Amino acid sequence: MIWRDPSGRTLADYPHPSVAVDVAVLTVADDRLCVLLHEGRALPGTFLRIDETLRAAALRVLRDRAGVTGEEPRQLAVFDDPERDDRGRVLSVAHVDLVPVERLDSPLTPVDDLPPLAFDHTAIVDAAVAWARDAYAALPDPRGLVGPDFTLLELQRVHEAVLGRPLPKDTFRRRMQEHLIDTGTLSRGSVGKPARVFRRAPREYE
Amino acid sequence: MIWRDPSGRTLADYPHPSVAVDVAVLTVADDRLCVLLHEGRALPGTFLRIDETLRAAALRVLRDRAGVTGEEPRQLAVFDDPERDDRGRVLSVAHVDLVPVERLDSPLTPVDDLPPLAFDHTAIVDAAVAWARDAYAALPDPRGLVGPDFTLLELQRVHEAVLGRPLPKDTFRRRMQEHLIDTGTLSRGSVGKPARVFRRAPREYE
DNA sequence: CCAATAGTGTCTGTAAGACAGTATTTC
DNA sequence: GAAATACTGTCTTACAGACACTATTGG
Numbered sequence: 001m002i003w004r005d006p007s008g009r010t011l012a013d014y015p016h017p018s019v020a021v022d023v024a025v026l027t028v029a030d031d032r033l034c035v036l037l038h039e040g041r042a043l044p045g046t047f048l049r050i051d052e053t054l055r056a057a058a059l060r061v062l063r064d065r066a067g068v069t070g071e072e073p074r075q076l077a078v079f080d081d082p083e084r085d086d087r088g089r090v091l092s093v094a095h096v097d098l099v100p101v102e103r104l105d106s107p108l109t110p111v112d113d114l115p116p117l118a119f120d121h122t123a124i125v126d127a128a129v130a131w132a133r134d135a136y137a138a139l140p141d142p143r144g145l146v147g148p149d150f151t152l153l154e155l156q157r158v159h160e161a162v163l164g165r166p167l168p169k170d171t172f173r174r175r176m177q178e179h180l181i182d183t184g185t186l187s188r189g190s191v192g193k194p195a196r197v198f199r200r201a202p203r204e205y206e
Numbered sequence: 207m208i209w210r211d212p213s214g215r216t217l218a219d220y221p222h223p224s225v226a227v228d229v230a231v232l233t234v235a236d237d238r239l240c241v242l243l244h245e246g247r248a249l250p251g252t253f254l255r256i257d258e259t260l261r262a263a264a265l266r267v268l269r270d271r272a273g274v275t276g277e278e279p280r281q282l283a284v285f286d287d288p289e290r291d292d293r294g295r296v297l298s299v300a301h302v303d304l305v306p307v308e309r310l311d312s313p314l315t316p317v318d319d320l321p322p323l324a325f326d327h328t329a330i331v332d333a334a335v336a337w338a339r340d341a342y343a344a345l346p347d348p349r350g351l352v353g354p355d356f357t358l359l360e361l362q363r364v365h366e367a368v369l370g371r372p373l374p375k376d377t378f379r380r381r382m383q384e385h386l387i388d389t390g391t392l393s394r395g396s397v398g399k400p401a402r403v404f405r406r407a408p409r410e411y412e
Numbered sequence: 413c414c415a416a417t418a419g420t421g422t423c424t425g426t427a428a429g430a431c432a433g434t435a436t437t438t439c
Numbered sequence: 440g441a442a443a444t445a446c447t448g449t450c451t452t453a454c455a456g457a458c459a460c461t462a463t464t465g466g
Contacts, residue, residue, distance in 0.1 A: 015256045018222050019297065050221045050295050054286045075283055078299055080260045089256050091225065093284055153417080171455055173419075192417030193463040359444085377428055379446075398444025399436040419462075428452085435446070 017089040019048040021057040024128035027101040028161040034108035042118040058095045073097045096128035098143035136162040151195035223295040225254040227263040230334035233307040234367040240314035248324040264301045279303045302334035304349035342368040346382045357401035
C-alpha cells in the first residue's frame with residue numbers, strides 16, 4: 001500500500017536530496033588526537049540506502065572503510081550547504097566515533113595539523129573534536145581508548161591528548177577517583193613507585 | 207554538467223529517502239514552557255526542497271505554519287527510524303526555536319503536559335526542551351523571550367519557566383548580573399520597592 | 413645515596429545555596 | 440505602620456588549582 005498525496009503522487013515523485021553519512025573516526029596515537037582520513041584528504045563516508053538507518057550506514061562505513069566493527073558512532077549534525085558536493089545536492093549527516101588505535105590500520109592525521117580537506121570535512125572534524133573534548137571533560141575515558149585496566153598516568157595521557165592540553169595531576173586524580181575501581185594490582189612497569197591499576201566503574205544511572 | 211558514476215548513473219538514479227524538517231517552536235506563556243502544536247498532535251514541518259538549505263526550510267515552516275519571521279531555528283538531530291512515517295522512508299531533521307509568545311497565534315501546549323503526538327514528535331520535543339534548558343542555564347534569556355528591557359524578577363520568571371523549576375533569588379541575581387547592563391530607570395509597577403530595569407549586555411567574544 | 417614516578421595534605425580562591433538582614437515603595 | 444517587593448551581607452560547603460611534601464621503586 002503506497003501512500004499518495006492529493007494529486008496522486010508518491011513521495012518518490014518529488015525530487016529530493018541525496019543523504020550521505022560521513023564519519024570522523026578519532027583515536028589517540030602517540031599521545032595526540034588523530035583522525036582517520038581517506039587518501040589523506042577526506043573522511044570515510046557513503047550514501048544512505050533507502051531502508052537503512054543512519055546508525056547502520058555509519059557502522060557500514062566503519063566496517064568497509066576503516067576496518068572496525070562493533071563501535072558506537074554518534075550523530076553530530078547535518079551539513080547542508082547546497083554547494084558542498086559538486087556531484088549534486090547531497091546532505092551529509094556527520095558522525096563521530098572514538099576507537100582505540102590498535103583496531104585501526106588506515107593512516108591517521110593529528111587533528112591540530114590537518115591538511116585542507118575535501119568538501120566541508122574540516123568543519124565536520126572540528127565538530128567531532130568538540131564532541132570528544134566534551135565527552136572527556138568529566139568522566140574517565142568514556143569510549144575506552146585505554147583499558148580495560150590502566151594506571152592513572154595512562155588515563156591522564158589519553159585525556160590530555162583528547163583535550164589537547166596538559167592537566168594538573170592532583171586535580172585529575174581527585175576528579176577521576178570516584179569513577180574508578182582499584183583492581184588491587186600494581187603496575188610493575190619501569191622506574192619509580194609502582195602505580196595502582198584501575199578499571200572504570202560501571203556507569204551509574206540515578 | 208551532470209555528474210555520473212562509473213555505470214553512467216546520476217545521483218538521482220539511486221533511490222533515496224525523503225527529508226523532512228520539523229520545528230519545535232517553544233515559548234513561555236503563563237510562566238510555563240510551551241510548544242506550538244499543529245492540530246494538537248504534531249509539530250509543524252515540511253519536506254526539504256532540493257535546492258533549499260535546512261535553515262531555509264525551517265524558516266519557511268516558521269513563516270507558513272507558525273506565522274513568525276526572522277527567527278533563529280537551530281538544528282537538533284536527525285530522526286531516522288524507518289517506521290517513523292507510514293507514507294514512506296522519511297528522515298526528519300528536527301529543529302528548535304524559542305519565540306516570544308506575543309509573536310505566536312497558534313495554540314500552545316505546556317511541555318510537561320503533552321498529549322500523545324504523531325510520529326516521533328514527542329522525542330523531538332524532549333530534545334528541544336533539553337536544548338532550551340541548556341541555553342538558559344548560564345546566560346540571561348539568550349533568545350530574547352523578554353525584553354529588551356526587564357527587571358530581574360521578570361527575567362527570573364522566564365528562566366524558571368524554561369528550566370521547569372524554581373531558582374534561588376539571590377544566586378540568580380549574582381549569576382546574571384555580570385551579563386546585564388543597568389539602564390538607570392526603575393520599574394514603576396505595583397506595590398513594593400521599584401526594581402531596576404536591565405538590558406542584556408552585548409555578547410562577549412573572547 | 414639519586415632519579416623517577418606515585419600519591420596526599422593543605423592552602424587559596426571562587427562560586428553556589430541558605431539565611432537573614434536592610435531598603436523603598438503602596439496602601 | 441503593615442505588606443510587599445528589591446536588594447545585600449555573610450556563612451557554609453564544595454571543588455579546582457597550586458604547591459609542597461611523603462612514599463616506594465630501580466639503579
